[in-house]
Amino acid sequence: MTQNSASKLLNGDTLHRAKQDKKAGGNGFVKNHCLFQQQQKRYRRPAEKSHHASLYKKPFVESFEETPLLVAVLTYMGYGILTIFGYLRDFLRDWKFEKCHLAREREEQKDFVPLYQDFENFYTRNLYMRIRDNWNRPIRSVPGAKMDLVERATPDYNWTFEHTGKVLKDVINMGSYNYLGFAENTGTCADAASECTVKYGMGVCSTRQELGNLDKHEELEKLTARFLGVESSMVFGMGFATNSMNIPALMGKGCLILSDELNHASLVLGARLSGATIRVYKHNNMQSLEKLLRDALIHGQPRTHRPWKKILILVEGIYSMEGSIVRLPEIIALKKKYKAYLYLDEAHSIGALGPRGRGVVDYFGLDPCDVDIMMGTFTKSFGAAGGYIGGKKELVDYLRLHSHSAVYATSMSPPITQQIITSMKCIMGEDGTTLGQERLRQLSENTTYFRKRLHEMGFIIYGNNDSPVVPLMLYMPAKIGAFGREMLKRNIGTVVVGFPATPIIESRARFCVSAAHTREMLDTALNAISEVGDLLQLKYSRKNRHGSEGTDCFSFLESHQD
Numbered sequence: 001m002t003q004n005s006a007s008k009l010l011n012g013d014t015l016h017r018a019k020q021d022k023k024a025g026g027n028g029f030v031k032n033h034c035l036f037q038q039q040q041k042r043y044r045r046p047a048e049k050s051h052h053a054s055l056y057k058k059p060f061v062e063s064f065e066e067t068p069l070l071v072a073v074l075t076y077m078g079y080g081i082l083t084i085f086g087y088l089r090d091f092l093r094d095w096k097f098e099k100c101h102l103a104r105e106r107e108e109q110k111d112f113v114p115l116y117q118d119f120e121n122f123y124t125r126n127l128y129m130r131i132r133d134n135w136n137r138p139i140r141s142v143p144g145a146k147m148d149l150v151e152r153a154t155p156d157y158n159w160t161f162e163h164t165g166k167v168l169k170d171v172i173n174m175g176s177y178n179y180l181g182f183a184e185n186t187g188t189c190a191d192a193a194s195e196c197t198v199k200y201g202m203g204v205c206s207t208r209q210e211l212g213n214l215d216k217h218e219e220l221e222k223l224t225a226r227f228l229g230v231e232s233s234m235v236f237g238m239g240f241a242t243n244s245m246n247i248p249a250l251m252g253k254g255c256l257i258l259s260d261e262l263n264h265a266s267l268v269l270g271a272r273l274s275g276a277t278i279r280v281y282k283h284n285n286m287q288s289l290e291k292l293l294r295d296a297l298i299h300g301q302p303r304t305h306r307p308w309k310k311i312l313i314l315v316e317g318i319y320s321m322e323g324s325i326v327r328l329p330e331i332i333a334l335k336k337k338y339k340a341y342l343y344l345d346e347a348h349s350i351g352a353l354g355p356r357g358r359g360v361v362d363y364f365g366l367d368p369c370d371v372d373i374m375m376g377t378f379t380k381s382f383g384a385a386g387g388y389i390g391g392k393k394e395l396v397d398y399l400r401l402h403s404h405s406a407v408y409a410t411s412m413s414p415p416i417t418q419q420i421i422t423s424m425k426c427i428m429g430e431d432g433t434t435l436g437q438e439r440l441r442q443l444s445e446n447t448t449y450f451r452k453r454l455h456e457m458g459f460i461i462y463g464n465n466d467s468p469v470v471p472l473m474l475y476m477p478a479k480i481g482a483f484g485r486e487m488l489k490r491n492i493g494t495v496v497v498g499f500p501a502t503p504i505i506e507s508r509a510r511f512c513v514s515a516a517h518t519r520e521m522l523d524t525a526l527n528a529i530s531e532v533g534d535l536l537q538l539k540y541s542r543k544n545r546h547g548s549e550g551t552d553c554f555s556f557l558e559s560h561q562d
């Protein structure tokens with residue numbers, strides 16, 4: 001549950017779904033993922049089925065178990081009660097019986113159309129504030145497999161926090177995107193970064209085009225291009241800006257963007273800033289995407305019916321709230337069939353997927369040249385900061401001149417650049433060791449183990465079997481706060497997420513598995529999750545817990561094999 005404007009954008013994006021989705025619930029969100037997956041199955045006629053099957057070289061297993069009806073009803077009731085109390089509290093605040101700490105209209109502006117008062121503000125004031133202690137917890141160490149948290153206390157029911165002076169030591173970190181465990185303050189990456197700081201300093205104080213073009217940046221770009229298997233690449237100081245500033249450099253008026261409904265806020269912002277027309281398709285649903293592509297070709301632009309100047313499909317490798325993996329083989333087939341371009345954001349999948357850690361393209365064994373624009377960030381698997389764009393040389397050369405984040409932003413800090421170079425070389429085995437391969441294998445093993453155990457315990461977990469992002473469904477608003485707090489009591493740091501980052505009834509805990517987690521750490525975390533699951537009655541799954549991936553009507557298993 002993030003309260004910033006970025007998540008509002010995400011929410012703005014998710015609201016698009018209501019328009020397109022015939023089955024949207026009362027709140028406008030798709031609740032029954034199982035249903036939409038079944039639709040997708042129905043869509044495959046036998047001839048197509050064999051065609052699609054040949055696109056996948058290994059089983060593709062994703063599960064989105066349907067929300068049990070009683071749980072859905074109780075969740076809505078929970079929000080209903082909170083809303084009634086919220087209005088009551090607002091009434092008391094209006095009459096000055098209670099102090100309001102949040103941004104409100106000033107007295108002299110009371111005749112204006114309200115600037116702040118929208119649903120999200122009501123939600124923040126009356127719902128989020130009750131459980132705000134679960135977010136923005138200060139960390140006092142490297143965000144590795146274990147971390148130290150600063151203890152806080154609130155004198156006024158979460159409106160403000162004070163540090164108690166105590167530190168919670170060695171909390172098992174199940175929330176950072178430290179997939180390969182490179183978020184470290186010792187070892188070769190940390191040593192190389194500190195040496196680099198001694199030589200180059202921390203900041204660059206200029207843009208790439210002026211005096212901010214270091215030899216280190218060029219070295220990293222060459223290495224990234226080799227890592228991705230593309231002709232050329234460019235790196236940027238910030239992952240978010242890589243999306244939000246490069247999409248507008250490529251797309252504009254008269255262009256069409258086809259965007260997955262669960263795309264990250266940075267992609268949504270980039271698409272909106274570009275001025276192109278945006279159409280949103282159902283998450284990872286090829287039927288929905290193909291319909292939009294076909295319509296785009298048949299009807300062209302609205303009113304004039306001129307052909308679209310260009311069509312760009314925007315997707316992510318791993319979707320960070322759902323733990324799902326993009327159906328890349330089918331998307332590539334569609335983009336070729338309809339002659340559209342493809343922009344792939346690998347923020348979560350680069351380093352975390354594929355036998356060589358080279359992302360979703362590697363995972364499916366595809367040709368990187370089939371993706372027109374490869375984007376990714378260094379903030380997750382590389383334990384650093386920044387983002388990249390990879391692709392054909394012409395594309396990258398064009399962006400060097402036209403992207404706002406290339407021309408106007410200060411370039412990447414030297415120790416960050418070095419951290420990425422060292423960790424990438426380690427993944428590629430170019431450091432002369434097998435440590436990178438071992439981390440990849442460990443991440444994959446940990447992911448399988450963690451997902452399997454949670455499934456056996458009876459939790460509803462979303463996503464792909466191979467995804468290290470593991471969402472565990474909590475649903476009810478009271479359980480969001482309770483889960484985070486109970487886990488912390490057991491010395492486990494978790495991330496809990498709710499509206500507006502998820503549909504309102506699909507609150508969840510989102511675990512990120514890391515190669516740095518030992519089996520003992522995972523077992524400690526799993527035991528705590530199970531205990532809290534019993535305490536809060538979170539074991540909602542009605543799937544066969546010990547059988548193979550769901551064969552009942554609540555699961556979705558699609559196995560494509562040559």
Ligand SMILES: Cc1ncc(COP(=O)(O)O)c(C=O)c1O
Pocket residue numbers: 238239240241243264266316320345347348377378379385386387
């Ligand atoms: C899919 C996706 N793209 C882009 C970003 C932005 O990257 P950064 O946090 O490195 O700025 C994120 C951040 O989590 C993301 O999940």
